Amino acid sequence: MRFGVVQFPGTCDDRDALLACRQAGEAELLWHGDADLRGVDAVVIPGGFSYGDYLRVGAIARFSPVMEAVTAFARAGGPVLGICNGFQVLCEAGLLPGALLPNLERRFICRQLAIEVVDAGTPWTCALAEGQVLSIPAKHTTGRWYAPPELLGDVRVVFRYARDANPNGSTDAVAGVASAAGNVVGLMPHPEHAIDALRGSVDGLGVFASAAAVPAGA
Amino acid sequence: MLPGVQDAVALGLTEAEYALVAGKLGRPPNQVELAMFSLMWSEHCSYKHSRKLLRTLPTEGPRVVMGPGENAGAVSVGDGLVCVFKVESHNHPSAVEPFQGAATGVGGILRDIFALGARPIAVLDSLRFGEPDSERSRYLLDRAVAGIGHYGNSIGVPTVGGEVYFEDAYETNCLVNAMAVGLVREDAMIRSAASGPGNAVVLFGASTGRDGIGGASVLASAEFGADDAAKRPSVQVGDPFEEKKLLECSLELLERGLLVALQDLGAAGLTSSASEMASKGGVGIDLDVARVPLREADMEPFEIMVSESQERMLCVCAPERVDDVLAVCAKWEVHGTAIGSVTDTGRMRILRGGEVVGDLPVAGLVDDCPLYDLAPERPAPGLYPPPRAVLGQEATPRDALLALLASPNIASRLPLFEQYDWLVQSRTVRRPGEADAAVLQLPGGGGLAVSIDANGRRVAADPYTGTAAAALECASNLACAGAEPLGTTNNLNFGNPEKPHIAWQLTEAVRGLGDACRALGAPIVGGNVSLYNEGLEGPIYPTPVVGMVGELPDVARAGRLGFAAEGDAIALVGWRAAPSLAASELAKLRGEPLPDGLEEIDVAHVVGVQAAIREAVRAGALRSAHDVAEGGLLVAVAECCLAGGLGARLDLGAPAAPATPWERLFGEQAGGFVVSGPSAALTALGERIPAELIGTVGGDALEVRLGGERVHAGLAELRAAHAALAALFT
Amino acid sequence: MAEPDGRACVRARVLIRPKAGILDPQGVAVEQALPALGFTGVSDVRIGRLIELELDDPAQLEAMCERLLANPLIEDYEIVGR
Amino acid sequence: MAEPDGRACVRARVLIRPKAGILDPQGVAVEQALPALGFTGVSDVRIGRLIELELDDPAQLEAMCERLLANPLIEDYEIVGR
Numbered sequence A: 001m002r003f004g005v006v007q008f009p010g011t012c013d014d015r016d017a018l019l020a021c022r023q024a025g026e027a028e029l030l031w032h033g034d035a036d037l038r039g040v041d042a043v044v045i046p047g048g049f050s051y052g053d054y055l056r057v058g059a060i061a062r063f064s065p066v067m068e069a070v071t072a073f074a075r076a077g078g079p080v081l082g083i084c085n086g087f088q089v090l091c092e093a094g095l096l097p098g099a100l101l102p103n104l105e106r107r108f109i110c111r112q113l114a115i116e117v118v119d120a121g122t123p124w125t126c127a128l129a130e131g132q133v134l135s136i137p138a139k140h141t142t143g144r145w146y147a148p149p150e151l152l153g154d155v156r157v158v159f160r161y162a163r164d165a166n167p168n169g170s171t172d173a174v175a176g177v178a179s180a181a182g183n184v185v186g187l188m189p190h191p192e193h194a195i196d197a198l199r200g201s202v203d204g205l206g207v208f209a210s211a212a213a214v215p216a217g218a
Numbered sequence B: 001m002l003p004g005v006q007d008a009v010a011l012g013l014t015e016a017e018y019a020l021v022a023g024k025l026g027r028p029p030n031q032v033e034l035a036m037f038s039l040m041w042s043e044h045c046s047y048k049h050s051r052k053l054l055r056t057l058p059t060e061g062p063r064v065v066m067g068p069g070e071n072a073g074a075v076s077v078g079d080g081l082v083c084v085f086k087v088e089s090h091n092h093p094s095a096v097e098p099f100q101g102a103a104t105g106v107g108g109i110l111r112d113i114f115a116l117g118a119r120p121i122a123v124l125d126s127l128r129f130g131e132p133d134s135e136r137s138r139y140l141l142d143r144a145v146a147g148i149g150h151y152g153n154s155i156g157v158p159t160v161g162g163e164v165y166f167e168d169a170y171e172t173n174c175l176v177n178a179m180a181v182g183l184v185r186e187d188a189m190i191r192s193a194a195s196g197p198g199n200a201v202v203l204f205g206a207s208t209g210r211d212g213i214g215g216a217s218v219l220a221s222a223e224f225g226a227d228d229a230a231k232r233p234s235v236q237v238g239d240p241f242e243e244k245k246l247l248e249c250s251l252e253l254l255e256r257g258l259l260v261a262l263q264d265l266g267a268a269g270l271t272s273s274a275s276e277m278a279s280k281g282g283v284g285i286d287l288d289v290a291r292v293p294l295r296e297a298d299m300e301p302f303e304i305m306v307s308e309s310q311e312r313m314l315c316v317c318a319p320e321r322v323d324d325v326l327a328v329c330a331k332w333e334v335h336g337t338a339i340g341s342v343t344d345t346g347r348m349r350i351l352r353g354g355e356v357v358g359d360l361p362v363a364g365l366v367d368d369c370p371l372y373d374l375a376p377e378r379p380a381p382g383l384y385p386p387p388r389a390v391l392g393q394e395a396t397p398r399d400a401l402l403a404l405l406a407s408p409n410i411a412s413r414l415p416l417f418e419q420y421d422w423l424v425q426s427r428t429v430r431r432p433g434e435a436d437a438a439v440l441q442l443p444g445g446g447g448l449a450v451s452i453d454a455n456g457r458r459v460a461a462d463p464y465t466g467t468a469a470a471a472l473e474c475a476s477n478l479a480c481a482g483a484e485p486l487g488t489t490n491n492l493n494f495g496n497p498e499k500p501h502i503a504w505q506l507t508e509a510v511r512g513l514g515d516a517c518r519a520l521g522a523p524i525v526g527g528n529v530s531l532y533n534e535g536l537e538g539p540i541y542p543t544p545v546v547g548m549v550g551e552l553p554d555v556a557r558a559g560r561l562g563f564a565a566e567g568d569a570i571a572l573v574g575w576r577a578a579p580s581l582a583a584s585e586l587a588k589l590r591g592e593p594l595p596d597g598l599e600e601i602d603v604a605h606v607v608g609v610q611a612a613i614r615e616a617v618r619a620g621a622l623r624s625a626h627d628v629a630e631g632g633l634l635v636a637v638a639e640c641c642l643a644g645g646l647g648a649r650l651d652l653g654a655p656a657a658p659a660t661p662w663e664r665l666f667g668e669q670a671g672g673f674v675v676s677g678p679s680a681a682l683t684a685l686g687e688r689i690p691a692e693l694i695g696t697v698g699g700d701a702l703e704v705r706l707g708g709e710r711v712h713a714g715l716a717e718l719r720a721a722h723a724a725l726a727a728l729f730t
Numbered sequence C, D: 001m002a003e004p005d006g007r008a009c010v011r012a013r014v015l016i017r018p019k020a021g022i023l024d025p026q027g028v029a030v031e032q033a034l035p036a037l038g039f040t041g042v043s044d045v046r047i048g049r050l051i052e053l054e055l056d057d058p059a060q061l062e063a064m065c066e067r068l069l070a071n072p073l074i075e076d077y078e079i080v081g082r
């Protein structure tokens, strides 16, 4: 299993994502200016502040050459995971439904949270159990997931904040969603920061192990 | 037209200094030269009132890789790795525009770290505001914290620790200090000394605008008063995205071996960075301001030379490497421009195209500013008005406990730290609130512990002892995490040193800092000085902020402060005598005036206690360790309860005369610790250092007996009191 | 305004605001802060973005707004001349 | 527009932009990114804020801008009717 971790100018959690992917397989960085995914089996778009998030979170990064390749890869069924800023980029790119709005508290929050697995049918959750509660940190200013009411019914929710844990006012406590086909998943909390008991939690490992458990090309 | 002596005075030079400048040039300086001299000879750049004192500090030790003099200090952490760290202030810019002031403070200290080739791995902040019942203080707090978070979070460096105090003495002059820590392989470090005549000087990063023109001399050397509107600089706006690219670009330039020297642009911009590079290398530099990319087209050469636009770096490389350097810049979408070259003239020559607009001797500019002796004089007591009483004489110990936990200087810092990303880069083993020091994982399985501290009220009461106490407290924090100090950085935030009583505070503080660091074996490898911190009501509390870095061999055994297991024994260790209420947090809540002098600390004893605690933590013998600080024993125990989510039952016997119950419960003194664990382990600790078994972990309340006194408070009550700062951020 | 090479160059202004029905916590916060400063009778505060730029081909602007400057799911935009 | 109680109620718009000479990191980043995204011929991008509100007493607006809506150290504001 070979993961590719996308690096934009302003990406911050790229090395962290590499570390996490390497718990489950091999991993390498993919440069934003390269339209070539170098044959990786799965793509992770990590957290950070691509292009400073200056225009609107994820808005600029989604036009980069690598995103053209990611889009084609996703349309062909390849597993793509967007974490935090990566989630925002995938929403902007139209690969995931909805958009991320500023937290209701209008502040950056960095907090260890409980999130519940709602859909174990995606390549990023298939090694987890529905109803399982994970302890995973979240850190963001713009994490309030929103979709217009008329779209909401069709959205595949993958993760929800556990009761009282919604840090940002996200609609229906949604923490992560998938594309209709399920292969593209985005979430605000950071599973790559929950991979070592020394640093607080190992509950994020299952996300990367899930992708590794899917046979390549499936 | 040539500027005259009155222009020099307006720029902050004295008439005598102006005459010296003219002497060095052999003619009166022109505008560019005067602007450059006035900045380089400002307090901020020349340390003219503090340099002599700083020379008394201990700076050497077996682990020191780089002492003061470079952009940051460095100590070896084993395996060929070096930890680079420094603290710096951005007080005056933060008082003007707290969000941008604090943000650019973080940006500035981070550049000092990667200027040495180190990847920044942590930020800590040290903040001082007026009491939070002042609307302005709340505004400054809210915006400064947001600014620190904005910069640190966006650039991907975790903010893992810090401290904040609220005192009236900071009402009109807040303090915003930031410390940064970096990591680099020793053989990959780079210095700032320019060398090799003919080599190219390349400026890269943001374009140059009229930011902070005159800032270094006018801002840093003028007392901050009601007429600040007239002195208003053009505010520097931080751009963490640009700095993130600059950081990655700088590190890649080094990794590829393209650079001879690297230097950040901080205060005094191109003037100080270029001339200091030249001075360190014993060379000259020619710079062409016409090649500097400008944000505003019509800038004068002198403006370009003194601009403090953020997010810029200067490097020296071989002429045949310029294209490679610019290619790396292009990859990171950073603007790079060759703007000059290294010469063997020993002079800084400023050109605009073909025209020489300034020509000055590097040595005169950088090294020859006159240094001044201080005229210290111990002030009469009563320099600072007593704090406002908020706790009446009728208060019970229980009232006092809850009031102390809710006191802004003690209440939980979570509402601040939640706004900081403390986990990016995957090294954070002890996050804020989990242990007394933050702990970061090193590649070999060891760890780095970092702490920053200073209680200005104690320093105001006794600059020597208060400053020594700050250094000792940093080391105590490290000990609780299981770490041994390796090196120290400091930021001396003081008032106007030309006033004898401020000179005395500064002199005494530096003496206390030096003595404590010598005893700790934690040499001072860098720091910063921020003087003239005075508001309308007088000087700030003298505030020497101390930052310390330590190491622990096994990060898996890093200590925690929270009680961990029902039934564990609790011991109070370290103290040989009863603690005192003098200058304590309780005394402050009671509105008591500051005492004139504090009881002397037996530093050697405290250092021995720290060693015993450290070894016990490293051996895994303790389940928690926490140093007793503001609020004394009872507050320390309550903090252990809250951090661990467990109650405690204490039986403190009867207060030993002459100590009163109040001193026993809330007195403060350096070198005291609350530890928990199996009682055998605590008894064993007691064979080395004073230790007193005082109770047991368990239940959902803190229950205390002390002679006839009883204190009972449920965890929920304690937690509610401790959450007092949350209300400041709504 | 004409550029040296003769191309027209237009300064344009785009106003971007949160779509109706989307909660704007910043607007709410401003609205709540006003009374304490003595400003009463203010309601329905909405905070958006102002983008000003110069461009060679004003015909591009609409597409830029649709594709980049605004996210149609959550934002409305308005192009204002100058 | 008239409120039910008969008071006039005005919708106003405030444009807030970084002062001339002050760094506008957002504008710079967007401008630099545009060509790579296929948007050419764009320059001098400045990004500010748009505040829209309803208020009883439009005479208050100026003071509101000075004290709360804009940061006079780094921003200019412009009140636009509608």
Ligand SMILES: Nc1ncnc2c1ncn2[C@@H]1O[C@H](COP(=O)(O)OP(=O)(O)O)[C@@H](O)[C@H]1O
Binding pocket: B044, B045, B054, B057, B067, B068, B069, B070, B071, B072, B073, B086, B088, B112, B266, B267, B490, B491, B492, B524, B525, B526, B527, B528, B529
């Ligand atoms: N209080 C202090 N203690 C020890 N060293 C200090 C202190 N203040 C300044 N220094 C040292 O003096 C040198 C110049 O500091 P500074 O001008 O702040 O550097 P920079 O411009 O790189 O920020 C640095 O090496 C710094 O570490």
Ligand SMILES: [Mg+2]
Binding pocket: B071, B111, B112, B115, B264, B266
């Ligand atoms: Mg420096």
